[in-house]
Amino acid sequence: VKKIGVLTGGGDCPGLNAVIRAIVKSAVQKHDIAITGIEDGYDGLILPNKTRELTPFNSRGILHVGGTILGTSNRANPFKYRITVNGKTEIRDVSSEVIQKTKSLELDALIVIGGDGSLNIASHLYDMGCPVVGVPKTIDNDILFTDVSFGFSTAVQIATEMLDRLHTTAESHHRVMVMEVMGRYAGWIAVASGIAGGADVILIPEIPYDKEEICQKILRRQKKGCRSSIVVVSEGAKEIDGALCILQSAEEGGSAERLGGAGEKAGLYIKNNTGIDVRVTTLGHVQRGGTPNATDRILSTRFGAAAVKLIINNQFGRMVCLKGQDIESVPLSSVAGGQKKVPTETGLVITAEEIGVNFGRKA
Numbered sequence: 001v002k003k004i005g006v007l008t009g010g011g012d013c014p015g016l017n018a019v020i021r022a023i024v025k026s027a028v029q030k031h032d033i034a035i036t037g038i039e040d041g042y043d044g045l046i047l048p049n050k051t052r053e054l055t056p057f058n059s060r061g062i063l064h065v066g067g068t069i070l071g072t073s074n075r076a077n078p079f080k081y082r083i084t085v086n087g088k089t090e091i092r093d094v095s096s097e098v099i100q101k102t103k104s105l106e107l108d109a110l111i112v113i114g115g116d117g118s119l120n121i122a123s124h125l126y127d128m129g130c131p132v133v134g135v136p137k138t139i140d141n142d143i144l145f146t147d148v149s150f151g152f153s154t155a156v157q158i159a160t161e162m163l164d165r166l167h168t169t170a171e172s173h174h175r176v177m178v179m180e181v182m183g184r185y186a187g188w189i190a191v192a193s194g195i196a197g198g199a200d201v202i203l204i205p206e207i208p209y210d211k212e213e214i215c216q217k218i219l220r221r222q223k224k225g226c227r228s229s230i231v232v233v234s235e236g237a238k239e240i241d242g243a244l245c246i247l248q249s250a251e252e253g254g255s256a257e258r259l260g261g262a263g264e265k266a267g268l269y270i271k272n273n274t275g276i277d278v279r280v281t282t283l284g285h286v287q288r289g290g291t292p293n294a295t296d297r298i299l300s301t302r303f304g305a306a307a308v309k310l311i312i313n314n315q316f317g318r319m320v321c322l323k324g325q326d327i328e329s330v331p332l333s334s335v336a337g338g339q340k341k342v343p344t345e346t347g348l349v350i351t352a353e354e355i356g357v358n359f360g361r362k363a
């Protein structure tokens with residue numbers, strides 16, 4: 001192996017640069033392999049002049065920096081690529097051109113650092129003969145077959161810190177403070193930050209909620225003398241028989257369209273049915289911007305180094321993953337297209353319920 005290409009696809013995520021750094025350090029310094037950085041996700045393998053050599057020198061000082069030095073794109077799917085000619089937009093399959101580009105760049109392997117959309121594309125490219133390896137990235141923690149994806153820990157930490165701040169206003173003003181967090185169709189960020197931040201109610205996509213039940217919970221608290229409550233709402237949460245507040249983008253590999261409103265919806269109902277003052281905070285993209293925490297820096301570094309090892313061992317078409325304390329790998333095809341949901345009868349949800357957190361389950 002002489003040269004490896006690296007791209008980052010999908011939404012930015014704390015720890016991306018730490019993965020890139022680990023790949024460069026391990027490949028160049030330990031194994032004498034050159035690294036080609038591909039800019040703006042798969043766009044960099046489609047459009048001209050979007051590659052550059054990454055060296056330990058030009059990728060230094062990035063371990064703690066958020067975002068990705070390579071840039072990213074969540075609309076660039078080579079199998080359904082949007083091309084505008086004379087003002088008209090067409091969708092074309094440019095996957096063979098992408099394969100050709102990896103050859104003309106003389107890449108012996110390609111590392112795709114991405115979420116389910118980017119990894120799904122990587123899996124299809126592998127089927128077409130591209131020697132690819134995947135690294136699971138997302139704050140949502142919804143990628144199958146890895147206990148955790150990098151970025152999740154930082155997002156949970158940020159959301160928890162915000163809950164700590166909301167507690168003081170809730171207490172001082174005797175209010176219900178509702179906080180909406182990201183997570184797409186999985187409630188991992190909501191459950192983890194809700195437990196860490198002392199939420200009274202947590203609403204997640206995996207448990208469609210009974211709105212009466214959450215109001216009753218808040219009123220019961222009030223009766224006991226607790227004059228404030230904290231409600232964490234995942235952006236994908238919906239009431240029983242209610243509509244989703246986020247939509248999957250039409251493009252494969254595209255992110256969810258954030259229509260917003262899951263927190264607003266729950267907040268309005270609580271206000272109208274408890275008579276208690278309610279305020280809603282939607283955290284949005286602050287959850288995934290900025291510096292990765294130590295846990296994510298370590299996981300990113302382990303993933304980056306493991307991806308290079310897979311390539312050296314000729315193990316293509318695989319994704320590095322965390323299983324317990326160990327870094328392992330699984331076939332990309334087993335990950336592609338699936339989503340890891342929060343279990344509702346074991347694990348964190350049950351722990352939360354044991355300490356009285358309400359998920360709006362129908363009684």
Ligand code: F6P
Binds near residue numbers: 074255256288
């Ligand atoms: O997948 C990460 C994520 O931040 C989701 O939590 C959220 O639904 C989505 O991306 C937002 O995407 P965009 O940045 O394209 O609005």
